[in-house]
Amino acid sequence: MAGNTAGLSHDDLWPRAGDWPNADSINGDLDLVLVGLPTASTSLSPTRADATPDAVREALRKYSPFAHSADADLDVLTLADAGNVRDPDSDEDAATQRVADVATRSRLVVALGGDNAATVPAALGSWGSDVSTAGLITLDxxxxxxxxxxxxxxxxxxxxxxxDGRRVVQIGIQDFANSRAYAERARDLGITVITRDELLRRSLDEVMAQALEIAGSANGPIHVDLDVDVCDRAVAPACPASTPGGIAAHELRRVARVAARHPSVASLDLTEIDATADAADGRTVRLAALCVLEAAAGLALR
Structure with missing residues (x-):
């Protein structure tokens, strides 16, 4: 999956991330596979989130695959790219099957949305027949x-x-961004809700440890949904529903690494970014690319 290298410097001693080989061209098992799920047509807000998977791939080229923690060096991983699913909004079953196909041969699937509709095929595809034991963690x-x-x-x-709603944990839920009716629905379903205000009082590692324990309580696969609008609007201007006061960029990156390190996490998605609406410096898309690399680093630490 060659990226756009125009304008980027070349240094033999400074390799660039991304440009991972096509998953279908590699025989055998893989460690991490990217798959694009460019959902956008059912969005509640007008969006070109379908442009985001390729934008994230291009942004990966701005970074190195080197992490200072020696055990997290991405060179130890077999990384691949399964390309984009064509029109996942119209054929969600095909999108789910594509995720399932790559999930059977990789330890971690990273799905690039698309809006949050991408979470359905990303989760169902990675869970396979294990929905009854599966868990879900959302940063949203x-x-x-x-x-x-x-x-x-x-x-x-x-x-x-x-x-099972009792194995769903929702982290970062914000005031003035939801309704009483849906808060009551979450409570009735048994969902564990950790609000943005609670995150201000607790360590992120402690919160993630709790979430992973709850989501993994039936020993099934866990999907982690990183809806980037959980972040402060200053760092995520390309997310239509991001608000001032969301979490920091470094917090989302930390979650990506911690989640991917856990052996029960089978898949992770990055959603709700409209790459065409980003700031001139591309900060939101760059954050998503760094979360991909953080997930790979977490996987290297398993």
């Missing part, structure tokens, strides 16, 4: 429990597909 300003089918409904749809 919103509950995503809305009625209907949109980027506001993936958590509700996954519960309806068989996910």
């Amino acid at each position: 300003a919103h509950y995503d429990l809305r009625d209907g089918r949109s980027n506001g409904s993936p958590v509700r749809r996954l519960v309806e597909a068989g996910l």
